Amino acid sequence: MKRVTLLHNPQAGDEDHFKADLIKAIEKEGYQCTYFSIKKDEQWKEHLDDIDFVVVAGGDGTVRRVVKELFQKDNLDNKITMALLPMGTANNLSKTFSINKETSFEDHVNAWKNGKQQRFDMGILKYDDSSNFFLEGAGYGVFPTLIQTMDKIDVSHLENTDEQLQLALEKLYEIIQTEEAHHYTIHADDKMYEGKYLLLEIMNIPSIGPNLMLAPAAQIDDGYLDVVLIPEKEREAFALHIRRIIHQEKTSFDFQTLRAANLKIQSTNRNMHIDDKYVTTSNGLLTIGVREHGFNFLI
Structure with a gap:
């Protein structure tokens, strides 16, 4: 019997997912399941070894918490x-693998037996005296500002994650x-x-925010990162692109993109983001x- 650790973020997204339902669906398929609420219980950190795989029931931020521990x-x-x-909310990592949020978790669990393992690269950053990592992307410009903006907004009145994503796009349009x-x-x-540049993003997956x-x-899994650049002269065209998405x-937008395995970036801009976290550096x-x-x- 395969052993799995289920890490659940009960506050992620816009639905109420129940512990009992998740465990039942997993055990029904023949797995031995150990459950932890990643928000309430730190013991999960000791249960990442000697198992067949970890089930992350949450969003991109929950995945990052697991990788951060490792x-x-x-x-x-x-x-x-x-x-x-x-x-x-965004589930950019799941979208990278075409894992549909609208599919029932019972169907997802059922599909694991026929799934395959997909290797995944990580971006590793060094700045000031710190080391960090990213799964989705890191960069400068409009996205750090968007993260700061959205952190200050009460979204409790919004009915679902689609409305939250729409609001984020509208704020991004204003920021541009x-x-x-x-x-x-x-x-x-x-x-x-x-x-x-108005935007400089080092991308590990296709989408962000x-x-x-x-x-x-x-x-x-190719050992490279994609660096996306939007120069100041393309401000209006980028804004129009976002407005059309809204x-x-x-x-469509013709993003200037570089591909590299190793990067060194110097700037007077001290404000950046790493995945969904806003970060300030000291020396640029x-x-x-x-x-x-x-x-x-x-997958």
């Missing part, structure tokens, strides 16, 4: 495997109008680029590499 313990060589039950562009010097492998597709060609109109120097095949997803 990262801090320098335990990534363990090559943990995660199965996703998407219950968050006024966001200051900064000068960046980018060393990408053996090449150097510089310019004044409110399901905004920035790097459709991004590969999650109104569900047909649209950021070094980024790739940890190939940091862990696996069961």
Whole structure:
């Protein structure tokens, strides 16, 4: 009998998912299941070894919490495997694997027996005297501002996650109008680029934030990161692109993209984000590499 640890975020997303229902669905398929509420119980941190895989019932932030624990313990060589039950707001990681949130969790669990393991790279950052990682993306410009903006908004009056994503896109559109562009010097492998950019994103997966597709060609296991750049001169075109997305109109945008395994970025801009977290650096120097095949997803 395969053993799984179920890590549940009962506050993720816009539905009330019940512990008993999740456990019942998993045990019905023949798995031995140990349950933890990731919000209420820290004991889950001691139950990531000697199991077949971890089930993450939550959103992108819940996945990051699990990986953060492994990262801090320098335990990534363990090559943990995660199965996703998407219950968050954006669920960009689940969307990367075409895991549909609207599918019942019973059907997701049933599909695991025929699933395959997908290797997944991680971005590794060094700044100031700190080391960190990202699963989705990290960068400068409009997205750190969007994260700060959304953190200050009470979304309890919104009825579902679609409304939350719509609000985030509307705020992003407003931010694009006024966001200051900064000068960046980018060393990408053996090449150097510089310019004044409204957005600079280092992408590990295709989409970020409110399901905004920035790097459709991004590969999650190729040992490279996609650097997306939007110069100041493209401010109006980018804003129009976002407005068309808000109104569900047909649209496209030709993002300038670099692909590299190692990056060094220097800027006067001290404000950035790492996945969904806002971060302030002290010296504006950021070094980024790739940890190939940091862990696996069961898809």
